[in-house]
Amino acid sequence: MIPLPAPEATRLTVAPMMDWTDRHCRVFHRLLAPNARLYTEMVHAQAVIHGDRDRLLGFDPIEHPVALQLGGSDPAHLAEASRIGADWGYDEINLNVGCPSDRVQAGRFGACLMREPRLVAECVAAMAAASPVPVTVKCRLGVDEMEDYEVFLAFVDTVAAAGCGLFVVHARKAWLQGLSPKENREIPPLRYDWVHRLKRERPKLRILLNGGLATVEDAVAALDHVDGVMIGRAAYHEPYRLHLMDQAMFAPGAPPRDRAELLRSLRPYIESQRARGVALKHVSRHLLGLFHGQPGGRAFRQVISEGAPRPGAGWELIEQALAMTTRAGRAA
Incomplete structure (x- = not known):
C-alpha cells in the first residue's frame, strides 16, 4: 500500500462534481481554501486513455494537492488511466464507486459496483500497482436493499486488502432505480453512525465523511469521529463557506478574509x-x-x-x- 498523505492533508476536501469542479472552479476553491484537497470531475478511464488529455487532465499548478477521480470497472483500463494521471502530476487517484446515475450504471461503474466488491478490489489492486501516488475510493453505504452494516464493512475490508487506505464515504446508500442523482443525494437517510463505527472498528484506515455537511459547525464537529470531511454542493453554491471551514480547521481564531x-x-x-x-x-x-x-x-x-x-x-x-x-x- 502506497503511504497516504499526512492526516492534515485530507482533513478538508472538496467533492468531485460533474460539470462543476473543472479547472477554473478548482483554482477559485484553492484561493478560498489553501489547505483543502481538491478533486476533479469524474473522468472515465477510457476517456483518459483515448481522449484529449490536455482538456481532460490539464490543471494549474496552484491546484495542488489535487486528486483525479476515475470511473470504470476494467482493471487494465483503470491501471493505465492511473499511470497516466500520475504522470500528469496528480497527487491521488480516486475510484468512483458512488455515482448512481443511469448513464454510469449502463457503463457498469459508479455505485452499482458496490455489489461487486471483488471486482472493485481487482481494480484497486491494478491501479495501485500502476500508480506511484495513493489510490483511494469514494463509495456509498450500499445500494438498493442493502441495509446491513456488516455487508458494508465487508466491502471496505475487501477493497482495503487490495491496497486502498483511504475511503471517502457518502453516508447514504443509493437507489439504482427510481431516484434521480439529485434525489439520491437527498432522500436516502444519512447514516453518520455507520461511518463513525467504521472508523472506530478500522482505525488504521483513513475515513472521510461526505454528505449533508452544510455548515462550518457540522464540518468541524465531524472531525471528532472521522479523519476528514468532504464538502460538495455547499462549497459550490456558497463558496465563502468553504473559506470559513478552512479557517476554522487550520487557523482557528484567525479572522477570515474579505x-x-x-x-x-x-x-x-x-x-x-x-x-x-x-x-x-x-x-x-x-x-x-x-x-x-x-x-x-x-x-x-x-x-x-x-x-x-x-x-x-x-x-x-x-x-x-x-x-x-x-x-x-x-x-x-
Missing part, C-alpha cells in the same frame, strides 16, 4: 485565461455564490450573469459587479 479581497486574488488567473482566449463566462460561472445571503448578493450575480457571456468581457466586469454589490449593500 469576500472582495478573495475574489481580487483571482484576477491574475482570470487575466491569464482571457489572454489564452478563454471566455470570462467559463470562469465567472463558479463565482456566482460568493456573496450568497449577503446584502448586494443578488446584484453581484445579476451583473456577472448578464455581462460575462458578452464578447470581450473581462476583469472590469468583476469590478463592476463588486461596485454594484457594495452600493446595494449600503442601501440595504
Whole structure:
C-alpha cells in the first residue's frame, strides 16, 4: 500500500462534481481554501486513455494537492488511466464507486459496483500497482436493499486488502432505480453512525465523511469521529463557506478574509485565461455564490450573469459587479 498523505492533508476536501469542479472552479476553491484537497470531475478511464488529455487532465499548478477521480470497472483500463494521471502530476487517484446515475450504471461503474466488491478490489489492486501516488475510493453505504452494516464493512475490508487506505464515504446508500442523482443525494437517510463505527472498528484506515455537511459547525464537529470531511454542493453554491471551514480547521481564531479581497486574488488567473482566449463566462460561472445571503448578493450575480457571456468581457466586469454589490449593500 502506497503511504497516504499526512492526516492534515485530507482533513478538508472538496467533492468531485460533474460539470462543476473543472479547472477554473478548482483554482477559485484553492484561493478560498489553501489547505483543502481538491478533486476533479469524474473522468472515465477510457476517456483518459483515448481522449484529449490536455482538456481532460490539464490543471494549474496552484491546484495542488489535487486528486483525479476515475470511473470504470476494467482493471487494465483503470491501471493505465492511473499511470497516466500520475504522470500528469496528480497527487491521488480516486475510484468512483458512488455515482448512481443511469448513464454510469449502463457503463457498469459508479455505485452499482458496490455489489461487486471483488471486482472493485481487482481494480484497486491494478491501479495501485500502476500508480506511484495513493489510490483511494469514494463509495456509498450500499445500494438498493442493502441495509446491513456488516455487508458494508465487508466491502471496505475487501477493497482495503487490495491496497486502498483511504475511503471517502457518502453516508447514504443509493437507489439504482427510481431516484434521480439529485434525489439520491437527498432522500436516502444519512447514516453518520455507520461511518463513525467504521472508523472506530478500522482505525488504521483513513475515513472521510461526505454528505449533508452544510455548515462550518457540522464540518468541524465531524472531525471528532472521522479523519476528514468532504464538502460538495455547499462549497459550490456558497463558496465563502468553504473559506470559513478552512479557517476554522487550520487557523482557528484567525479572522477570515474579505469576500472582495478573495475574489481580487483571482484576477491574475482570470487575466491569464482571457489572454489564452478563454471566455470570462467559463470562469465567472463558479463565482456566482460568493456573496450568497449577503446584502448586494443578488446584484453581484445579476451583473456577472448578464455581462460575462458578452464578447470581450473581462476583469472590469468583476469590478463592476463588486461596485454594484457594495452600493446595494449600503442601501440595504
